[in-house]
Amino acid sequence: MSIRPDNYFAEKYGLTPPHSEVLEALPKLTPGKALDLGCGQGRNSLFLNQQGFDVTGWDSNPQSLARLQQIIHEEQLQNIRAESCDLNQVRFNGEYQLVLSTVVMMFLQPQSIPQLIADMQASTVKYGYNLIVAAMSTDDYPNPLDFPFTFKSGELSHYYRNWHIVKYNEHVGELHRRDENGQRIRCRFATLLAQKASY
Numbered sequence: 001m002s003i004r005p006d007n008y009f010a011e012k013y014g015l016t017p018p019h020s021e022v023l024e025a026l027p028k029l030t031p032g033k034a035l036d037l038g039c040g041q042g043r044n045s046l047f048l049n050q051q052g053f054d055v056t057g058w059d060s061n062p063q064s065l066a067r068l069q070q071i072i073h074e075e076q077l078q079n080i081r082a083e084s085c086d087l088n089q090v091r092f093n094g095e096y097q098l099v100l101s102t103v104v105m106m107f108l109q110p111q112s113i114p115q116l117i118a119d120m121q122a123s124t125v126k127y128g129y130n131l132i133v134a135a136m137s138t139d140d141y142p143n144p145l146d147f148p149f150t151f152k153s154g155e156l157s158h159y160y161r162n163w164h165i166v167k168y169n170e171h172v173g174e175l176h177r178r179d180e181n182g183q184r185i186r187c188r189f190a191t192l193l194a195q196k197a198s199y
Contacts, residue, residue: 018047032097038104042068058085105134106147136188
């Protein structure tokens with residue numbers, strides 16, 4: 001297979017580019033099995049597959065999954081699959097080198113988050129990684145779009161207190177959605193890259 005540039009799928013198929021945190025984390029990661037929770041049309045799944053990962057992408061949107069399946073078929077890609085999954089209901093286990101969820105958890109029901117993170121952690125192999133980026137609601141940047149769920153300050157890092165936290169911040173960022181004035185909506189995001197400890 002010919003080597004494709006990192007932005008190949010974004011440019012050819014009009015996808016959003018891979019998330020910047022996925023790009024930044026890549027040098028620390030060892031290719032293996034990856035689980036992309038809320039994969040959408042596959043921007044991160046396709047990129048990770050390109051880098052040698054065996055990727056499973058889960059999403060509940062049939063149009064997004066159909067688009068990803070079309071790309072997989074058209075490009076004759078191996079070791080990548082798109083599956084329908086309701087992240088509010090799923091219980092799972094496995095042996096993943098990387099479990100990631102970028103800009104997805106704020107669309108889930110609050111009561112599903114603790115179990116979802118617990119399953120993410122349990123399904124990660126020793127020294128494997130979890131990568132999470134999710135919207136927050138804080139005093140200075142309240143929940144901008146009435147998301148069903150937003151992290152409070154320090155909440156996400158607390159879930160990973162027994163892991164090696166490689167990166168954690170709660171910086172202000174921009175959503176793809178725009179306000180009534182055409183400005184991209186800003187909020188804080190909890191961003192975490194954590195490595196499973198050796199216990």
